[in-house]
Amino acid sequence: MKRREFHQAAIGLGTAGLASFLGSTSRGEEAPPQEGDWYMEPPKKLPVRRFDVVIAGGGTAGVVAALAAAAQGVKTALIEAKGYTGGTVTEGGTALHSFYNLWKAFPGVEKRQVIRGFPQKIIDRLLSLGACSGHAEMEKGFNYDSVCTAIDTEMYKLVTMEMLAEAAVEMFLNTMVVGAIRDGNRLLGAVTESRAGREAFFAHSFVDCTAYGDLAAFAGADFTEPNDYAVANSIGLANVNVEKYYEFLESHDALTELARGLRSGQDGQIVRLEGRLVNLPEDFRREATEIGMSTVTTTVHDNYFMFIKLNLKLPVSPTNRDAVTWAELELRRRQARAVELFRKYVPGCEKAFIARTAPRLNIRRARCIRCDYDVTREDVLEGRHFPDEVFVYGFHDMAPRYQIKDGGTYGMPYRALCVSGLDNLWCAGMLITSDYVAHMSTRNTVCSMAQGQAAGTAAALCAQQKLTMRDLPYKLLRQTLEKDDVVFES
Secondary structure: OOHHHHHHHHHHOHHHHHHHHOOOOOOOOOOOOOEOOEOOOOOOOOOEEEEEEEEEOOOHHHHHHHHHHHHOOOOEEEEOOOOOOOOHHHHHOOOEOOOEOOHHHOOOOOOOEOOOHHHHHHHHHHHHOOOEOOOEEEEEOOOOOOEEEOEOHHHHHHHHHHHHHHOOOEEEOOOEEEEEEEEOOEEEEEEEEEOOEEEEEEEEEEEEOOOOOHHHHHOOOOEEOOOOOOEEEEEEEEOOOHHHHHHHHHHOOOEEEEEEEEEOOEEEEEEEEEEOHHHOOHHHHHHHHHOOEOOOEEOOOOOEEEEEEEEEOOOOOOOOHHHHHHHHHHHHHHHHHHHHHHHHHOOOOOOOEEEEEOOOOEEOOOOEEOEOOOOOHHHHHOOOOOOOEEEEEOOOOOOOOOOOHHHOOEEEEHHHHEEOOOOOEEEOOOOOOOOHHHHHHHOOHHHHHHHHHHHHHHHHHHHHHOOOHHHOOHHHHHHHHHHOOOOOOO
């Protein structure tokens, strides 16, 4: 049985049948006979938890979705597979892109902060703790981004967990979504697994922020798996000299990006650097290319490179467990080689060591869930706006090759967050948008955060008023988003 067939079979069983289908053997139960390569688990009653809104995935989008839902006064649950919140923001280790339009690349264009709301509240909290560079203006590379917003990844975990607790969001960490309970076009519940056992989370509204569309896939939503982007794992490198790395890049005429902001409590310090690989020493360039190493780094601490990235192109789907297992080992081998490169070639890095790794590789593009609207490259690059948009955004990760027209913004339609074929499931984050060029904008961290605020708000309003997602009045949604400091162009 193929995975999609498994999902469909589970759906067909209905509420009662699914509990049996997904049941697990408790201690002391006698196992039924095994047939061939299959083992049929015995029936089991699942404990049910009830909420107004359930957010699956406590990463980049999920944290903001939960904060936004809870702000409307509804009972909100956040389910996260790892023991902390933050997702790609913390595991990728790079700066957040971008709270602003690309004004610096377009002389005469107004500087505007286009993402505020709950994403900015998180930044404000980090700044109060000295755990963020602030929105540091780019001095070089401003045709890529106008600002660099670097964060302390470990403090981001703490800050977001504290904010969720203060908002009365019930967090369920170390808990995986492993199934869905569906009745017609309604999602009734998410089935989870943890050390506490298997449970079912019932709610009026659900938001899939798992990055890989796990809940939507289990619920039978249509999706594609393009597998057209490398997977990655990044490291934090300690015992380094940031200024000497800057001099190293400058001495080879390789410096392409530079930003100064808050670092170790002092303003005006280097917080972002990137080098042009082709200009660096031949052996360094050759070995860095072999291991897929990027020369960009960000930092908010002295003597620390927060972000050194290694890329790997998988030959099969990044949701393939066996392929990902191999990739995890290969990328850690590459991390070790990256440290050797810095020790050998970069002054001030002779005694560098790995201080941080991501707990698992980062997959920027896995499942793309089919929604009521699919954002296109033309929508993004032409700066199109929509009558049902829920925020605006102005950054593209393939800049300067691709930029949003005239340093402006495009709008995110509400429809782009509504999962097709279901009445009460939204999605937010890198699981939307099938077009590769458009996805290189919509999957970015700050855009994902803004999607989370929109989806979480909509889910809460629908729960309050007992509405389906498509019956929610846009005027009410927009008014609520504006009240919570979301920016619109008109």
